[in-house]
Each structure stands twice: as structure tokens, then as C-alpha cells.
Amino acid sequence: MPTDIEIARQATLKPITAVAAQAGVPDEALIPYGKYKAKIDRDALPEGGKQGKLILVTAINPTPAGEGKTTTSVGLHDALNLIGKKSLLCLREPSLGPCFGVKGGGAGGGKSQVMPMDEINLHFTGDFHAITSAHNLLSAMIDNHIYWGNALELDLRRVVWRRVLDMNDRALRQIVGPLGGVSNGFPRETGFDITVASEIMAILCLATDLEDLQKRLGDIIIGYRRDKTPVFCRDVKADSAMTVLLKDAIQPNLVQTLENNPAFLHGGPFANIAHGCNSVIATTTALKMADYVVTEAGFGADLGAEKFMDIKCRAAGLKPDAIVLVATVRALKMNGGIAKKDLGEPNVDAVRKGAVNLERHIENLNKFGINPTVAINHFFLDTDEEIAVIQEMAKKYGTDAVICKHWADGGAGAEELARIVAEKADKGAPGFKQLYPSEMPLAQKIETIATEIYRAGSVSISPAVRNQLKQWEEMGYGHFPVCMAKTQYSFSTDPTQLGAPDGHEIAIREVRLSAGAGFVVAIAGDIMTMPGLPKVPSAEGIYLDENGQIEGLF
Structure with missing residues (x-):
């Protein structure tokens, strides 16, 4: 073949x-x-009944x-x-x-x-290049805002918006920048995710039109102040320019x-x-x-x-x-x-x-x-x-x-x-139902997915994580669905447990609020938002032949 x-x-x-x-x-x-x-x-398509x-x-x-x-x-x-x-x-x-x-x-x-x-x-x-550009425009405007006086009083330790690149590069997972003195800004710890992990990717895939897209972009939480109140993308006035980059x-x-x-x-x-x-x-x-x-x-x-x-x-x-x-x-x-x-x-x-x-x-x-x-x-x-x-x-x-x-x-x-x-x-599917109602508390949604779908025997959610979930509920995000982040290889958080393991523990080590996308991410186990290359990456076998045709893709 x-x-x-x-x-x-x-x-x-x-x-x-x-x-x-x-x-x-x-x-x-x-x-x-x-x-x-x-x-x-889509605006030029006929109205379909x-x-x-x-x-x-x-x-x-x-x-x-x-x-x-x-x-x-x-x-x-x-x-x-x-x-x-x-x-x-x-x-x-x-x-x-x-x-x-x-x-x-x-x-x-x-x-x-x-x-x-x-x-x-x-x-x-x-499309992915446009998403990368829109994401990194916001990153640049955040650091620029901090450089020019930080009127929003962003806590540099609580800036949660990173940068992205559509490439596997483990060296960029955790970095320190900007370095180089006063003219370059204030040093802080940051890093890169792969573009498909960007909240903007999730937003683009859940938005219904350009207006909804811009609203969701504006709702992105970029970081927090010292009093832990959120700062949004719209606060640094990046949402409209980001929408322009994403219009096609x-x-x-x-x-x-x-x-x-x-x-x-x-x-x-x-x-x-x-x-x-x-x-x-x-x-x-x-x-x-x-x-x-x-x-x-x-x-x-x-x-x-x-x-x-x-x-x-x-x-x-x-x-x-x-x-x-x-x-x-x-x-x-x-x-x-x-x-x-x-x-x-x-x-x-x-x-x-x-x-x-x-x-x-x-x-x-x-x-x-x-x-x-x-x-x-x-x-x-x-x-x-x-x-x-x-x-x-x-x-x-x-x-x-x-x-x-x-x-x-x-x-x-x-x-x-x-x-x-x-x-x-x-x-059709007249009996279709979702796993949980929107009004269910966030911690209970996590527990429902873990026990009903992953068949966990116990779900460990630390007091700090529970407090964070309650805070988000008080902020009006309690109706959000939960997006579980875990290994794809197993029902458990251990990728080596194949088959149908049950009775295991699902430990939620961190939660993240994707306010623009409209869901809460619950992280269980070791999940990389910036993958690395294997010892022998596929890139080594991709080349142009003597006729200029690409070989090695699969």
C-alpha cells in the first residue's frame, strides 16, 4: 500500500x-x-431553513x-x-x-x-498564525502597559497570560523576561504554550460571530491585582485590534x-x-x-x-x-x-x-x-x-x-x-442529556465527571482549589462547564493504566478560569501546554525531493 x-x-x-x-x-x-x-x-450564504x-x-x-x-x-x-x-x-x-x-x-x-x-x-x-499573532499582541500590550506605569496595578507575580508558538519547544515552557535593563521593562517569570492551547483558539471555536468573538476576547482575564481582583483584556484595550487580526x-x-x-x-x-x-x-x-x-x-x-x-x-x-x-x-x-x-x-x-x-x-x-x-x-x-x-x-x-x-x-x-x-x-436522539446541569457548583461538576466518566473512587480537591472555585462562583462564573485536563491515554491520571481502571484517585492540582472561552479548566496529573519533541522527531524525515515535492508527511 x-x-x-x-x-x-x-x-x-x-x-x-x-x-x-x-x-x-x-x-x-x-x-x-x-x-x-x-x-x-457566512454573511453571503443564503438563509437556510x-x-x-x-x-x-x-x-x-x-x-x-x-x-x-x-x-x-x-x-x-x-x-x-x-x-x-x-x-x-x-x-x-x-x-x-x-x-x-x-x-x-x-x-x-x-x-x-x-x-x-x-x-x-x-x-x-x-488561521493558526492569526491566532498566534492575536495572542502575542495581547502579551505585548500587557508588558507595554506595565512598562508605561501600570495604571491598572497588575501584580507582576499574578500575570497569567503567557505567549504562544505553534511548535513543540520545551525550552520555552518556563522563561524569565524581559531582561536587559530599564529600557526593556520589568523582569518577570513567564513562558510559552503551543498555539492550540491558547484560550483564543478555544474562543474562536466557540464564538458565533465577530461581535461575540470580540466580547469573548475582552472577557479574557490577563492577571490579578494585589487584592486579587481580575484585570481583563478589555482593560488594556487589546480586544478590538485582536479581532481585526482574527477577522478572516x-x-x-x-x-x-x-x-x-x-x-x-x-x-x-x-x-x-x-x-x-x-x-x-x-x-x-x-x-x-x-x-x-x-x-x-x-x-x-x-x-x-x-x-x-x-x-x-x-x-x-x-x-x-x-x-x-x-x-x-x-x-x-x-x-x-x-x-x-x-x-x-x-x-x-x-x-x-x-x-x-x-x-x-x-x-x-x-x-x-x-x-x-x-x-x-x-x-x-x-x-x-x-x-x-x-x-x-x-x-x-x-x-x-x-x-x-x-x-x-x-x-x-x-x-x-x-x-x-x-x-x-x-x-434522532430524543433521550439526549448532558452529564450535569449548568447550575451545579463547580467542584461538584468536577467530581461528577471524575466519578461518572473516569470511574474514580475518590476525588481530591485541595482547600485552596475549592476556595478558588467558590470565588469564581461569587464572581458570576459558577454556571460555566468544566473542562478537565488530564492524560488522554487512560481513564485515570496514569497514562500506563490501560483497559478500564476504576477506584483510582483523581487529584485536581490546579484550576484555571478561561473567562473568554466560557469554561473552567481543572488540571489532573501532569499536562503539558507546551509539548517537547521526541528523540527522533518527524521533522527529521520531512524534505523536498528533486522535483520540489514534499516527502515524509503522514
Whole structure:
């Protein structure tokens, strides 16, 4: 089988104007960025009366064996179109950091990719650069305000706004600046996060329009005074200029799949420290244009799906009509204790043992009132006996487990999944419910997620953290949802505890208020907001060949 980039290079793409016409985007609403990608001017779209069905794709906990959530999202979208349904795909944009680090790009794989794959993974339409610039403009204006007298009386020890860069660079996690004497400002401890961890990224993905965007930007808390009262972005008068920098980035991006079906790629917040979903604007726009909208939530269902439903759906008034839960035989064997090097060997017992991870996710998704459909993302070494274990377990929960071969066959390999999911989406999800009500106290929301979704036996919240949560409630933020920040690899805070651990302790070591985004971040375990590169980063294998074509992307 050729590599992803080799498959992408063999594709015959339609001009973006033809893709737009297929999606129902009129010429006046299309803003081309070259031949094969464009932005959509939502103000120029016709008023749509329809409301399509929303299909969420989520997965078991990620492993090095691979699950293929984005690949399945693309394959399902192509399959829906193949069986005569009008579908639109809504995905996040990839970050440069993982692309050059260890994870690789985020454009799908095999014959289920979004195109142009290389441009999507590298710079794309510049949205992340605009977010980086807007974030760092605020950083510069904060330090400038302090330099010119600090009229707002910001406590230099309590400035919480850092800087960002869309690259993995551990050397920038904690720094001291500005240095160099009086002319450069007052030295203080600060640091960098990766762009996808910026609150501005989360804001862009939850805002409904430019007016809402500017309001949310103004609501960002940049730091505190000595009396611990907050100072906001609007106080340093940065919100309007930041909005100017983001005026194009807020418009959804239109691309196509390998099978020339339209796809929106927009936004890309981290899933383990933010809500991990594509933009509300892209999703709501797509729902007015298509009968079915396929979208995904980052990492496993314990992080991504929970945040999709408790944060994104709550903010935007959305609800999924159907859910797809992606699993692979390989990943379940790894959850069953098999080393990566031995995953090619048939092992029914390991699949059965590891299937507890899939079982846990099905149980959790049922708590939201939706029974998922299991998509078995097929690898050629999978045996019938191993697949039968997954199907048997899914049947126990009254759901379907469908073999999907979209990686090798494109949309044709996911037709059965498409028919089942479309039928379920048509019926809707009248029993949909969120995990907790908005009026529940913040500490209780944290405890509810930890016990109901992560199956913790105890939740440790220090008195200092509880006092902070109570203070935020008194400030009017008690209705905010909670965004849990923890490892994506386990239900616990220990990434090595695979399968379905329970009875463990979830210790909340810190909470952060994202007042502009509209949620409280609760940090459990060791979470990095600025990743580092591995010993052998993917960047070492990325190069231009003699014809000027990019090699090494995956």
C-alpha cells in the first residue's frame, strides 16, 4: 500500500469552485485560497431553513497502535455521499507542532483523507498564525502597559497570560523576561504554550460571530491585582485590534476529500487541555447546508465526547443525533497487555481482555442518552475470531459493531456503517442529556465527571482549589462547564493504566478560569501546554525531493 502522501499525490482534485457548488456555496460567498482551498463568507450564504442531522465520531482511548478517528470520519462522510446522502464533514485543523513532532498530521489516512493534504498540514489558510499573532499582541500590550506605569496595578507575580508558538519547544515552557535593563521593562517569570492551547483558539471555536468573538476576547482575564481582583483584556484595550487580526480566521475553510466531497476544516483546540472540537461556526453553518454533518471530538470519548456534549453542545445549543465509536483490534490488544511489536500476532484473549476499554466507553456514552455504533477500523492482519469478540461485546450493549475498510477502499469500505448511522440519525436522539446541569457548583461538576466518566473512587480537591472555585462562583462564573485536563491515554491520571481502571484517585492540582472561552479548566496529573519533541522527531524525515515535492508527511 502506498504511503498517505503518495496516495494524496495521485488524487485528482476538483477546483474549489466545483466543490463549493456541490456543497451549495454560492460564488459570492467563496473566498479562494489557491485552486483547492477557500474560506466561506457566512454573511453571503443564503438563509437556510433546514437543520441537518449531527453525527459525532469519537473513539476508545488512543494508543500507539492507532485508532483512526479522523480517517473514519472522512470514510463515513464519503460513504454517506456514496449512498446518496448529502453530507458535510467538519474537522479540526492540524497543528504544526505534532506534525513535526511525533503524532503526524491530521488529515486522515489511506484512501480516506482530506485534500490538499500537504497544505492542510503546513500553514493551510493561516488561521493558526492569526491566532498566534492575536495572542502575542495581547502579551505585548500587557508588558507595554506595565512598562508605561501600570495604571491598572497588575501584580507582576499574578500575570497569567503567557505567549504562544505553534511548535513543540520545551525550552520555552518556563522563561524569565524581559531582561536587559530599564529600557526593556520589568523582569518577570513567564513562558510559552503551543498555539492550540491558547484560550483564543478555544474562543474562536466557540464564538458565533465577530461581535461575540470580540466580547469573548475582552472577557479574557490577563492577571490579578494585589487584592486579587481580575484585570481583563478589555482593560488594556487589546480586544478590538485582536479581532481585526482574527477577522478572516473566523471564517470556515472549505476543502475536499479524496473522493471530492466537501469538508469544512476550522479551528483546532487541544483535546486534553481544551474542548478539542472544531468551530461552532463551521458546524452550525454545515448543518444549514447538508442533511448529515459528520464531526469528531479529540482523543477518546472520556475526554473528547464528554467535552463535545458538555461544553460545545451546551454553548451552541447543539445535540448529536448519532454517535460513532471507533476501535481497532490492534488497540484493544494493546489495552489487553500486548506490546506494540507483538500486535501482528492473532490473540483473541488479549482482544477480549482489552475490550473492557471499549465497553467502558459504550457505557459512558449511554449516560448521555445515545447508544453509539461501533466502527471497527479494519487492519489487514485482523482475524475473524478477533473481530467476533468486538461484535459479541457490542451486541451485549444493544449496539452494532461494523467492520470498516475505508482506509483501503475509501467510502465504499464504510457503506454499511453509513447506512446504519444514517438510519439512527434520522430517528434522532430524543433521550439526549448532558452529564450535569449548568447550575451545579463547580467542584461538584468536577467530581461528577471524575466519578461518572473516569470511574474514580475518590476525588481530591485541595482547600485552596475549592476556595478558588467558590470565588469564581461569587464572581458570576459558577454556571460555566468544566473542562478537565488530564492524560488522554487512560481513564485515570496514569497514562500506563490501560483497559478500564476504576477506584483510582483523581487529584485536581490546579484550576484555571478561561473567562473568554466560557469554561473552567481543572488540571489532573501532569499536562503539558507546551509539548517537547521526541528523540527522533518527524521533522527529521520531512524534505523536498528533486522535483520540489514534499516527502515524509503522514
